[in-house]
Amino acid sequence: MFADGLFIGFAILSVLGAVGLVLFRHPMNGAMSFVVTLISLAGLYALLSAKLIFALQLIVYAGAIMSLIVFIIMFLNIQPSDLPKEETKLFYILGGGIVVLPIGLFLAKIVKSMPERSTEIIGNNFGGVKEVGLLLFRDWLVPFEIVSILLLVSLVGAVILAGKRGTIK
Amino acid sequence: MEQSVTYLGLIPLFPLLGSVFIGLLHVFTCNKTKLPEKLYGILACIGPVLSFVLALKVFFALKGLPAADRFLSHKAFTWFSVGELHIDMGFLADPLSCLMLLFVTFIGSLIHIYSIGYMGGDKNYGKFFAYMNLFLGSMLVLVLGDSPVVMFVGWEGVGLCSYLLISFYSEDRSNVLAGNKAFIVNRIGDLGFVLGMSFLFWGIGANGFDYLSLKANVQHLEPTIALVVCLLLFVGATGKSAQIPLYVWLPDAMAGPTPVSALIHAATMVTAGVYMVARFSFLYAGVELAGSIVAWIGILTALLAAIFGMFQEDIKKVLAYSTVSQLGYMFAGVGVAAYSAGIFHVFTHAFFKALLFLGAGSVIYALHHEQNIWKMGGLKSKMPKTYLTMVVGAFALAGCPPFSGFFSKDEILYSALATGHYGIWAVGVLVAGMTAYYTFRMIFVVFHGEPRDQHAFDHAHEAPAVMTVPLIILAVGALFAGFLNLPAIFGGNQMVTHWLAPSLTEHHPHASVFVEIIAIGASIAAFAIGIKIAYAKFGHGASAPSYTGFADFAYHKFYVDEVYNAVIVQPYKAIGSSIWKVIEPNVTDAPVQGVSKLYTVLGTAFKVLQVGYVRVYAIYMVLGLSLMSLFLSQSLN
């Protein structure tokens, strides 16, 4: 009962945040509402007994990635004249919604054909650090290592891209 | 029953290998240091001489077999096998092909030896012998082939070599045109040959397409198809053997070197048509109408060519028309179903015509390539060997007993008379007289009387031994070859006719001795009258005549070439050029270019989609995804 109420609350918050992201003109406002979405998603993960992912979502996504984005938005010192003039924004959004509608309906149809399952919170032996760690370092070891290489690559790429033009040539 | 012998395959192989080898030698050295001519000469003569030795071996092998079993065969490899058609590259030596083999290789070798002397100093010496060996190899494939298809391979090969050798002196455009004419006219005949072969295959080819199978199955062939096949094959023969209407290439073919005229256009290639009809004697013997048509076209060609020959001034053209005329006799012979008589005339004609051509070559060589008889004269004192051998050849050609030409020609005329073809016999006798006339006209004008061109006469000399020895050998053959087929009335036992009997489907007419005596008498009388008129007009030195009226018409060969040109060649050319200028740009090029223009237009149309904004490309992706999910949700229902 309490879980259902929490679910509805978090769900509404995340949708509102997403709508705000899409509708706000200034990217800072959009980023803030996106943070609201991310935090409510973290709550949803917790409701699904995903303890580690809940924590990671808050730390990595809302904490690191969003703060990076917000930092860049502020770094670029955006003036109102830099922002594009999107007078026909609503028109495009409505059009986009119509185009996207079949995709959503198709996915909804697939979901409807699946059997119902309950989502009671499981306390033990599920979703914690130990369980995820065991799986990660046993069955998913190779992908784990490859992801670390991926991070290295993006690190190098970011350094090259943002370095001064003169020194890189 | 046939026995399989491998050396049959070697007989055409030696000249062909020689041709390839000499050709390669020539190609790789003609622009650098030239190899000595003697080397080419010796290499060139090895192939023909070896083939002659093997031909003798075949002859003795066949002689050792009983008469009904005289077949030797050899299948070199399977050429192709498609459906019911299974063709091996096979060779068959039976009495007919053995006889052809013997004189083709013998005369071929002699002419190769003669050419060593005649072609001396020519810058394409090696090329000449490569082509000559190639020709001999193809002719041997033609003669030895065991199926019409293999014969056709040789048929085409000799046509090709004829073209290559006629246009040998290719700096002069008219020689090249003559070669083209020969090849193209030949091709028209070849179309008839191929159609004839196809109908034959359609009719009875299901059980094997070689001669022995065809002979065994010929009674299953419907009469109309048989007639069509006979006539179509004969069209091929008119092309190859220069009969009406496709004889026009042979006089022009004299543009080639004289040994070529001797070998190809006198002794061997042009007789391929007669050989073909004799080979298919099992077919022609059953269709009398076809035989009559063949015989009449033959004898009319003989008449026409004899008329032309009486008025020519080029020594080689006289001999060319003489060849056409004698070929007409041969076809008359095989047309009245006297196949062995026709083949025997092929055999003797090869000797005396090659002799006459080589002798003419000797005269031309001596007078430094002068060919107009009205510029010659009185040469008998300067060139005795040539004169004597040519006189022997002339007597043989004119049909004087006891020379060989008399026996073979008389055999044909007797067969025509005995089978009731009186018209053919009468025309044949007339032509015999005309033959004697024009032959001795040539001899008297060239060798007797006073020289008409003193300067050329002073420089004339007898030919070297390498050229006169073959002349002497051929003269011996021309003199004595007739005794190989001596008819019973003279006490002989017709050895050649009996030798050829297993290969041919022939019924020998038995007429009374009275008929035979009439035939012989008429032949001798015609010869006598012809030579008497020639002696009267030309024996005491005559000057170049000027022709008027019918003589002028005949001198211009009845304007046949001009008529062919106007009626056939020019319209064909006009059609070709109209296709080139009108149809091709509009009908064949336009759709192709239209397709490429279509692509350009389509490309320009699709260029509109490439706006350059990545957001729009993302929209395209989402649109596609959306349409796909629309479609999928329908099918998920």
Added chain:
Amino acid sequence: MIHSYLYLSIILFCLGIVGVISRRNVFTVFMSIELMLNAANLAFIAFSRVHESMDGHVLAMMVMAVAAAEAALALAVVILLHKHKSKLDTNVFSLLKG
């Protein structure tokens, strides 16, 4: 009920697509892509709960790592673009035209 979570995931995903195709501001576009990734994450976690296996969690972690890497690079590119034209409009960059 698991269906509710999945419907929510679908809604967020579609909102993300709408954001990508209809906005011209580069930051908004980028963050909409992140929104789509999060929706996918939610689906992973939900299914992992259904099957009671941890694989979904591990994959969600991988997705997060990829998102982090991609964020770093994308923002570097955004900075460069801003330096070049000092505009944040995706319609300004149209060198691919034609």
